[in-house]
Amino acid sequence: MQEKKITIIERATEIIAKKGYHAASIQEIAEASKLSKGAFYLYFKSKDELFAELLRYHIRLITEAIEQVDQRVLDSREKTKLRLAVMMRELIKRGNFIIMQRHDIDTDIGKEMELFFLEEMEKGRRKTELDLLEVYGEESEPYLKDLRILQEGILSQIIADMLLHGLILDLDKTAAYILERMDDMVEGLLKRKAEPLVTETTPVSASIFEKEMKEREAKQILERMQVVILTFDPQEKDVEELQGIVELILEEVQKKDPKKLLIQGLAANLKGIKELDDLRLELASLLEIKVL
Structure with missing residues (x-):
């Protein structure tokens, strides 16, 4: 049962990424999974339920891969570099899943899953700031939010170029490159004693989440x-x-x-x-x- 559910999720991810959530039919997903439409309902009650499980499935796999890095005995810098490489590898591997996020899901379950997705992203942001603090020490603390935004920006653009524009990169080398650029930014900020752009006291409006x-x-x-x-x-x-x-x-x-x-x-x-x-x-x- 579990293996078949995973097959359905994988096929559904490919179809939804290509056609969009609303255009993807249960009949098409069932056929791609080598099931009848009736048999599909033995595994999922609806397309909404399938989407909910699909989202949890991909995020869980990405999270588990990163958590395995955290369990390894490495110094903070090597662990951060490896975490970046693993994160990119998992995101590229699940390119269809990432592309799928570009489609608007306006069903109730879609909104529920969007909240789940946003919550996971928020956890990731907090974890990134802690990792940066561990790598660069207490003197970097005033700049943690700035550094996190800069690192996320570099990472997301590289992923976008690889997924959407076919850029081919060595991910281990890319992770090292990103970390070296973060070194440059930290060094520059500390040398100039620059005023942080974003701090704990920076005014914010209510987030979407x-x-x-x-x-x-x-x-x-x-x-x-x-x-x-x-x-x-x-x-x-x-x-x-x-x-x-x-x-x-x-x-x-x-x-x-x-x-x-x-x-x-x-x-x-x-x-x-x-x-x-x-x-x-x-x-x-x-x-x-x-x-x-």
Whole structure:
């Protein structure tokens, strides 16, 4: 069962990378996996579920390969160089997976998996900064975010040129080259005593990840409200009206630029319903709106 699921995932990755998520059909994926369409559903309930498993599968393999480097007994510089080489090798090996990320997935499961993907990227950013600190020492600490951005920029462009433009490079040599360029940048920054571009105190707007997480948490609170409302006696409370209010709040929360004042006003209609008080306060705190 597991081996067949992996086969389906690999074939699906190739097809989706080539055609896009929406254009790739279950029939086509099943045929490429040497299955009937009916047999496909023995392994995955839907294309959405397949995509979720596909994303986890590739990220897990990339992560495991890098973690194996971390377990080796090497000095920090050699370990960083090897980690860069392994990361590039895994990304190139899974080129179809990387290309697939360029396609917009607008289904609910797609958004859920995008959050998972963004969370993994955030972990990677934190790990890169720690690795840079280990290689270049405490004097590099003010520049860690700058250095991480510069290293990621070099790495992503090299990967893009290899995947999209056919550039062929020796990855071990390339990893050493990237690290040498990082040496040059660290030396230059320290020599000039340059002011860091990005620090812990640099103002930031809410990231895509933070916005999506907040939307998901708000949706969960509102869904819990709906469950509570269903327990009300229709003769004592207007259940339909209360459900309508919660639906309107949910619609606004899911918009690209939700209006806080509108949500605040809608939520005020739930005031005085003790069963919803805690959830109303939780929602207000999450969305940073006043409790009227």
